Amino acid sequence: MESTLESGRGFGEWFRALNIERVLAAIHKITGIYMVLWLFPRPWIVIITGHWSSLLAFDMTPIGKFLAALFVLSFLFHGLNGLRILLIEYGIISGWPVRHPIKPLPALRVSRFHRVALLLIIVITIIGGAYAIYLTVYGLTHLVMGV
Amino acid sequence: MRESTIRWLVHVGALIMTIGIPIAVAALAIVHRMPFMDLMRTNPLLIIPYAFVYVGWGAVWAVIAADWVWHGSLGIRRFVEEFVNDPKLRRIINILILIFIIVEGFVMVYSLVFVPA
Numbered sequence: 667m668e669s670t671l672e673s674g675r676g677f678g679e680w681f682r683a684l685n686i687e688r689v690l691a692a693i694h695k696i697t698g699i700y701m702v703l704w705l706f707p708r709p710w711i712v713i714i715t716g717h718w719s720s721l722l723a724f725d726m727t728p729i730g731k732f733l734a735a736l737f738v739l740s741f742l743f744h745g746l747n748g749l750r751i752l753l754i755e756y757g758i759i760s761g762w763p764v765r766h767p768i769k770p771l772p773a774l775r776v777s778r779f780h781r782v783a784l785l786l787i788i789v790i791t792i793i794g795g796a797y798a799i800y801l802t803v804y805g806l807t808h809l810v811m812g813v
Numbered sequence: 814m815r816e817s818t819i820r821w822l823v824h825v826g827a828l829i830m831t832i833g834i835p836i837a838v839a840a841l842a843i844v845h846r847m848p849f850m851d852l853m854r855t856n857p858l859l860i861i862p863y864a865f866v867y868v869g870w871g872a873v874w875a876v877i878a879a880d881w882v883w884h885g886s887l888g889i890r891r892f893v894e895e896f897v898n899d900p901k902l903r904r905i906i907n908i909l910i911l912i913f914i915i916v917e918g919f920v921m922v923y924s925l926v927f928v929p930a
Binding site: 738805 | 820855858859917923
């Protein structure tokens with residue numbers, strides 16, 4: 667029999683008793699961890715080397731572009747899903763939780779607004795993510811300023 | 814600090830990024846007359862951080878850099894505490910995260926604002 671969800675049990679809990687909200691929550695955490703791992707060492711590398719050029723040169727390599735593209739995709743999803751979480755926490759997206767009659771699954775919001783938000787997150791992440799990855803790999807790498 | 818205050822700080826950090834960055838990039842394009850099509854063809858990792866440095870908006874950039882650090886660090890705190898049930902250990906983690914926010918925040922702001930791009 668499935669046990670109820672518990673705190674303090676690590677990331678194994680992220681992938682148990684899944685529904686759409688919990689899948690999004692797990693991806694939210696994974697993308698957050700990836701962004702921290704990608705972003706936080708960068709200033710230290712800059713401080714140690716004394717300049718940005720070596721880091722930027724790495725970003726232009728295929729591996730660097732791949733990691734950066736993953737970062738951009740993570741940023742897009744994490745930002746959109748984070749806004750959804752904010753809207754829920756501040757009561758702007760309200761709904762009524764539905765619980766499975768037998769299994770101890772967590773509540774799933776069913777309001778129409780929430781369904782639209784979920785759909786938007788998925789669609790924008792796929793379309794926007796594809797475009798952002800394209801820009802990260804093939805986009806202009808110099809700034810064009812009118813001044 | 815109360816958990817609700819920490820949660821509020823996470824929310825503020827999130828809003829600064831998700832709303833502030835697009836506004837700042839749009840302002841950059843308008844102020845410096847960057848053509849919209851060029852904006853849409855430029856690598857986002859170039860446009861977001863280095864554009865701020867390029868136009869010298871150090872103060873704005875410093876806020877966003879510090880914001881990344883506190884939002885990310887509080888995210889790490891939440892992640893780490895999923896492995897911990899002991900309240901004493903959680904208190905130690907809180908102190909370590911606070912030290913990390915200060916050190917990483919200083920290094921992040923310094924590298925982005927004062928190290929030439």
